[in-house]
Amino acid sequence: SQQGEEDPQALSIQEGENATMNCSYKTSINNLQWYRQNSGRGLVHLILIRSNEREKHSGRLRVTLDTSKKSSSLLITASRAADTASYFCATDKAGTYKYIFGTGTRLKVLA
Amino acid sequence: NAGVTQTPKFQVLKTGQSMTLQCAQDMNHEYMSWYRQDPGMGLRLIHYSVGAGITDQGEVPNGYNVSRSTTEDFPLRLLSAAPSQTSVYFCATADRPNYGYTFGSGTRLTVV
Numbered sequence: 001s002q003q004g005e006e007d008p009q010a011l012s013i014q015e016g017e018n019a020t021m022n023c024s025y026k027t028s029i030n031n032l033q034w035y036r037q038n039s040g041r042g043l044v045h046l047i048l049i050r051s052n053e054r055e056k057h058s059g060r061l062r063v064t065l066d067t068s069k070k071s072s073s074l075l076i077t078a079s080r081a082a083d084t085a086s087y088f089c090a091t092d093k094a095g096t097y098k099y100i101f102g103t104g105t106r107l108k109v110l111a
Numbered sequence: 112n113a114g115v116t117q118t119p120k121f122q123v124l125k126t127g128q129s130m131t132l133q134c135a136q137d138m139n140h141e142y143m144s145w146y147r148q149d150p151g152m153g154l155r156l157i158h159y160s161v162g163a164g165i166t167d168q169g170e171v172p173n174g175y176n177v178s179r180s181t182t183e184d185f186p187l188r189l190l191s192a193a194p195s196q197t198s199v200y201f202c203a204t205a206d207r208p209n210y211g212y213t214f215g216s217g218t219r220l221t222v223v
Contacts, residue, residue: 030209031209033212035212041217042201042214042216042217043201043203043212043214044214045213048210048211088153088154097142097159097161097167098156098159098167098169098170099156099159100170101146101153101155101156103151103152
């Protein structure tokens with residue numbers, strides 16, 4: 001079973017708008033990561049947030065983590081056509097070395 | 112510095128055949144893992160390794176074997192290919208288990 005579930009499954013926005021996608025997970029974690037996948041390619045690591053952190057920024061990316069709700073959100077500000085991709089969250093089950101991925105959010109940014 | 116190299120990029124197998132998917136990294140990463148990606152299913156963990164000589168099962172290990180005799184290599188063996196193993200396979204590595212992964216470009220496997 002999937003540890004993480006992204007929401008929405010698909011998102012379509014205009015260039016310049018912000019994109020928000022969410023990830024929910026089931027068990028206690030050490031950290032949560034977000035990845036991007038362009039069509040047919042390997043995943044690229046975007047950002048990692050540890051369980052004792054609440055918010056993290058990297059360029060146009062902002063990630064929040066709410067461990068009480070077992071959820072995280074990824075915000076991409078001022079989106080560009082090049083941001084069109086699938087975005088995945090990955091969580092490790094606390095006490096293990098297993099990283100489990102969610103099913104992803106497909107983002108389409110229209111020029 | 113090649114990063115994570117997966118070979119082959121494409122492969123077609125007949126049901127019952129065996130094969131090995133190769134994964135090699137030159138970053139001296141301790142942690143390596145294999146995932147399969149199916150449409151609408153996201154990535155599912157097959158096997159992983161936290162260092163040479165140490166491997167463990169992931170979510171979907173049945174039908175696959177791994178070994179880790181060196182830090183650099185982590186081959187995935189399909190023992191007797193089945194159509195259900197048609198998928199894209201990704202190898203991923205990390206400096207340590209709780210760090211970000213570097214992914215290979217994938218192997219697209221079709222079992223007929």
